[in-house]
Amino acid sequence: MSGVLRHRLVWPVLALVLLLLLNQGFRSDFLVVRLQDGHLYGSLIDILRNGAPTLLIALGMTLVIASRGIDLSVGAVAAIAGAVSCTYIYNSDNPGSFSTAASAVALAVAAGLVLGAWNGLLVSVIGIQPIIATLVLMTAGRGLAQLVTDGQIISVSNEPFHAIGSGFFLTLPISILIAAGAFAGAALLTRRTALGTLIESVGINPVASRLSGLSARRILWIVYIFSGFCAAAAGLMISSNVTAADANNAGLFIEMDAILAVVIGGTSLAGGRYSLVGTLVGALIIQTLTTTVYTLGIPPEVTLVFKALVVILVCLLQSPKARTLLRQRRRRVPVLPETKAAV
Amino acid sequence: MSVLTSPSAPATRQRISRLQGKARYAPTAATIVLFFAMFAAGSVIYPGFFSGQVFLNLLIDNTFLIVLAVGMTFVILTGGIDLSVGSVVALSMMIAAALLQEGWNPLAVIAVVLLTGAVFGLLMGLVIQVFEIQPFIVTLAGLFLARGLCYVISLDAITVTDPFFTSMAQARIRLPGHMFVSPGVIIALLFVAAAFFVLHQTRFGRTVYAIGGGEASAKLMGLAVPRTKVLVYTVSGFCSATAGILFSFYSLSGYSLAAQGMELDAIAAVVVGGTLLTGGYGYVVGSLAGVLVLGIVQTFISYQGTLSSWWTRIVIGALLLLFILLQKVFSRKTRIT
Numbered sequence: 063m064s065g066v067l068r069h070r071l072v073w074p075v076l077a078l079v080l081l082l083l084l085n086q087g088f089r090s091d092f093l094v095v096r097l098q099d100g101h102l103y104g105s106l107i108d109i110l111r112n113g114a115p116t117l118l119i120a121l122g123m124t125l126v127i128a129s130r131g132i133d134l135s136v137g138a139v140a141a142i143a144g145a146v147s148c149t150y151i152y153n154s155d156n157p158g159s160f161s162t163a164a165s166a167v168a169l170a171v172a173a174g175l176v177l178g179a180w181n182g183l184l185v186s187v188i189g190i191q192p193i194i195a196t197l198v199l200m201t202a203g204r205g206l207a208q209l210v211t212d213g214q215i216i217s218v219s220n221e222p223f224h225a226i227g228s229g230f231f232l233t234l235p236i237s238i239l240i241a242a243g244a245f246a247g248a249a250l251l252t253r254r255t256a257l258g259t260l261i262e263s264v265g266i267n268p269v270a271s272r273l274s275g276l277s278a279r280r281i282l283w284i285v286y287i288f289s290g291f292c293a294a295a296a297g298l299m300i301s302s303n304v305t306a307a308d309a310n311n312a313g314l315f316i317e318m319d320a321i322l323a324v325v326i327g328g329t330s331l332a333g334g335r336y337s338l339v340g341t342l343v344g345a346l347i348i349q350t351l352t353t354t355v356y357t358l359g360i361p362p363e364v365t366l367v368f369k370a371l372v373v374i375l376v377c378l379l380q381s382p383k384a385r386t387l388l389r390q391r392r393r394r395v396p397v398l399p400e401t402k403a404a405v
Numbered sequence: 406m407s408v409l410t411s412p413s414a415p416a417t418r419q420r421i422s423r424l425q426g427k428a429r430y431a432p433t434a435a436t437i438v439l440f441f442a443m444f445a446a447g448s449v450i451y452p453g454f455f456s457g458q459v460f461l462n463l464l465i466d467n468t469f470l471i472v473l474a475v476g477m478t479f480v481i482l483t484g485g486i487d488l489s490v491g492s493v494v495a496l497s498m499m500i501a502a503a504l505l506q507e508g509w510n511p512l513a514v515i516a517v518v519l520l521t522g523a524v525f526g527l528l529m530g531l532v533i534q535v536f537e538i539q540p541f542i543v544t545l546a547g548l549f550l551a552r553g554l555c556y557v558i559s560l561d562a563i564t565v566t567d568p569f570f571t572s573m574a575q576a577r578i579r580l581p582g583h584m585f586v587s588p589g590v591i592i593a594l595l596f597v598a599a600a601f602f603v604l605h606q607t608r609f610g611r612t613v614y615a616i617g618g619g620e621a622s623a624k625l626m627g628l629a630v631p632r633t634k635v636l637v638y639t640v641s642g643f644c645s646a647t648a649g650i651l652f653s654f655y656s657l658s659g660y661s662l663a664a665q666g667m668e669l670d671a672i673a674a675v676v677v678g679g680t681l682l683t684g685g686y687g688y689v690v691g692s693l694a695g696v697l698v699l700g701i702v703q704t705f706i707s708y709q710g711t712l713s714s715w716w717t718r719i720v721i722g723a724l725l726l727l728f729i730l731l732q733k734v735f736s737r738k739t740r741i742t
Contacts, residue, residue: 132541190729193486193541194682198729201669202722208715309715318545331539363560363661366553373546374532381536 070328073379074343077326081350085357092357101230105353107238113349114241115140115296117342119316120323121248122292124341125285127324128258130265130333131185131192133286136320138203139177139293140313143170144301145210151218163222171294177203178290179283186282200317207309217306227303237299244292249338258336261285265333322369323348326376347372432679432731433691440694443701451708457584463700468589469494469648469655469664470699473671474678474692475600476644479637481675482604483616484684485540487638489529489547490645491667493522495660496551497649501570502563502659511569519646525551526642530635540638548668555661562660565653573654589651596644600689609633617684673725674699681732698724 085092085105095104119136126133147166154162177199184195229236252258260281263271268278296316301307325331326347327340351372355365378384448455464471473490480487497518504514529547533540565571577585604610612633615623624630652664678695680687702720706712 184726188730188733190733191682194676194729197669197672198722198726201666201673201725202719205715205718205722208713209719213713213715318549321542321545325542331542361556361560363556364553366549367557368553370546370549370553373542373549377538377542377546378532378536381538383535383537 071337071340071343074326074328074340074347078343078347078350081347081354085350085354088357097233100233101235102233107235109346109349109353110238110241111235112352113345114235114237115299115313116316116319116323116348117241117345118244118292118296118299119289119313119320120327120341120345121244121338122285122289123317123320124324124327124329124336124338125248125252125261126192126289127321127329127331128261128265128333128336129282129285130268131282131285132196132321132331133181133289133293134193134196134317135177135181135199135203136289136293136296137313137316138200138207139174139290140297140300140316141204141207141307141309142177142210143174143294143297144307144312145207145216145309146170146173147223147298148216148218148301148307149210151220151223152216157218158220160222163220166220166223167226167298170298171291174290174292174294174297175287176290178287178293181290182283182286185286186279204309207307207312211307211309213309215306215308219305223302224305225302227299227301237303240295240299244295245338245342248288252338257281257284262334262336265335318369319348320345322373325373325380328380330380429686430688432681432686432728433688433694434679435731436678436691436694436698436728440698440701443698443705447701447705447708454708457582459704461580461584461586461590463697463704464590464593465587466655466703467696467700468587468593469652470667470670470674470696471593471693472596472644472648472651473667474674474696475596475689476641476648477671477675478600478678478680478687478689478692479604479613479640480540481672481680481682482613482684482687483634483637484620485533485634485637486544486672486682487526487529487547487641488541488544488668489525489551490641490648490671491664491669492548492551492555493525493642493645494649494652494664494667495555495662496525496558497522497646498653498656498659498663499555499558499563499661500659501650501653502565503558505565505567505570506563511567515650518650519643522646522649523639523643526645527635527639529642530638533638534631534634544638552661558661559659560661562658565657565659570653571657574657587654589654592647592651596647597689597693604689609636613637614685617681617686619685670699670721673721676732677724677728679728679732682729 082093089105092105095102095106119140123133123136147170150166150169151157151162154165156162181196181199184190184198185192188195225236226240227237231239252261260271260276263276264278264281271278271281293313297313300312323344324341326344327337327342329336329340348369351368352362352365355362355368444460473494477487477490500521501514501518504517505511525547529543532538533543573588576588578588578591579585604613612623612628612630615626615628616630616633620630653659656663674695675687675692676682676695677698678687678691678693680691699721702724703717706714706716706720
């Protein structure tokens with residue numbers, strides 16, 4: 063039993079379950095999932111669907127953070143991807159066709175890969191600290207997105223494109239399937255091959271990794287390019303869902319949500335240790351938190367305050383100093399099951 | 406090495422080669438030269454650009470950014486970062502506007518706002534110091550919290566009609582040669598002067614530089630490292646609140662979405678001004694020059710007329726990159742991987 067309690071995912075999962083139960087307490091049909099016209103509906107499906115872009119970006123962010131980096135530019139990259147795809151569809155000769163949608167998606171993904179490679183170049187070859195290197199694109203990125211859309215909100219009507227964010231396949235929303243696919247892909251690639259261990263090794267000590275014959279540079283390229291790819295996919299989902307590209311607001315603050323999801327999931331911000339399942343749980347907690355705020359009838363804008371308090375709490379629990387303090391306290395007061403569990 | 410580096414990895418810091426002798430001034434000098442070159446270029450290209458008032462307008466339009474950059478300089482000099490400043494500016498504006506609407510005395514309002522900002526910074530500093538969490542994640546939480554509190558105060562914009570605030574907004578201090586500045590400019594320049602004095606003439610200032618140069622060494626030298634690190638974030642919070650008041654003087658309203666992304670402008674100004682992001686090197690005068698460079702970019706784009714406003718962000722991003730690359734050259738740190 064104590065072994066289960068010590069597992070690092072216990073607390074995030076418990077928090078998620080508590081949040082869901084809280085919602086169920088306020089709305090009795092919350093946990094009900096029903097099948098209608100061959101599509102699954104319900105609050106749980108909504109949480110998964112609305113959380114899909116955050117989860118995608120958080121996946122990329124997990125690997126970046128595992129390499130002791132950070133990618134602040136994901137929101138801007140998502141906006142650029144949305145802008146590129148919508149502008150392409152808007153200007154094409156046949157704006158409703160499947161081939162147009164496919165080319166638009168390919169263009170957006172290519173843009174994401176290029177921007178990810180740009181971050182990788184700055185971090186791995188030039189050696190700029192990740193937070194600053196990606197800050198450049200975070201600052202300039204929204205400007206680039208507005209350059210693409212010419213400062214307009216570009217609305218498109220293209221059924222195949224719209225399906226990415228709001229279509230259904232085999233009863234499930236397509237966006238959930240995309241996110242699940244990306245999750246499975248990332249998990250297989252990093253945990254079934256040596257890649258995950260190599261990323262962690264670079265995160266723990268890039269110099270030692272290089273000296274032991276590992277191309278730390280290549281690993282860094284890979285994680286930033288993957289992050290760019292995830293951001294582009296999320297950007298496609300966001301713009302497809304509203305069938306428009308909003309260079310200013312698409313993916314705004316999503317980098318914060320993604321970092322939050324990663325941190326809640328138990329991935330250390332100091333690098334060298336990551337958990338993709340943890341990130342999945344973290345992303346679900348964030349989306350459920352947002353939903354809870356709606357359920358409880360709190361003004362949705364106040365969500366930010368909640369998120370801030372959650373970040374602080376989680377960081378405090380993660381910090382070695384706080385754990386030491388708690389442990390000392392436990393030693394002095396031996397009968398305190400809660401504090402024991404928190405350690 | 407980076408703000409993300411955990412406190413347990415101080416060894417990498419020593420790899421930064423020291424900026425010896427006069428080379429210390431090179432990044433800041435480069436910024437000042439760049440500013441004058443841009444001003445000269447503008448004077449040649451655009452008629453009416455070459456005037457003292459255009460220069461003074463740069464100050465008038467960027468008073469809040471100057472004060473923000475001053476606070477940010479302290480933080481970055483210690484090797485930290487403060488992402489919350491833009492939100493604290495918005496929160497200060499909201500508190501000021503809401504209290505003025507309640508009919509509070511404007512001076513009492515200003516006192517409350519400044520105190521709130523300083524306490525906000527103090528709390529973040531304490532969390533960073535006591536629990537040894539990276540400054541970037543703590544101030545990110547601060548960003549969320551302050552922005553969320555804005556929404557709690559009011560979802561709509563609140564107009565400021567207080568006579569003292571409006572008089573500060575409209576007041577112009579005449580200078581010789583038909584030129585003028587706003588009272589905010591005087592306040593901002595006083596902040597720069599005070600910061601210059603504190604950083605170079607006091608024990609606190611030297612400790613700030615020492616922490617940036619190497620926290621472990623600073624501790625071994627017996628300097629008050631924990632207290633200074635907490636104070637640095639308090640200074641930044643206080644500066645953010647002051648910037649909020651100055652922004653209120655400028656815009657005469659409180660709005661939850663105000664100053665979004667201003668933390669990026671402040672960081673960009675400090676970096677462009679030649680302060681090393683790893684800490685330990687840099688001058689507050691450089692940050693002032695950095696703000697002026699960002700301001701002149703905006704002036705260029707408005708004089709050009711055909712360029713859209715989003716070019717500002719792209720150019721600022723490019724400048725940021727340019728100066729980061731320059732920093733790499735100056736600090737001669739080559740490989741990290």
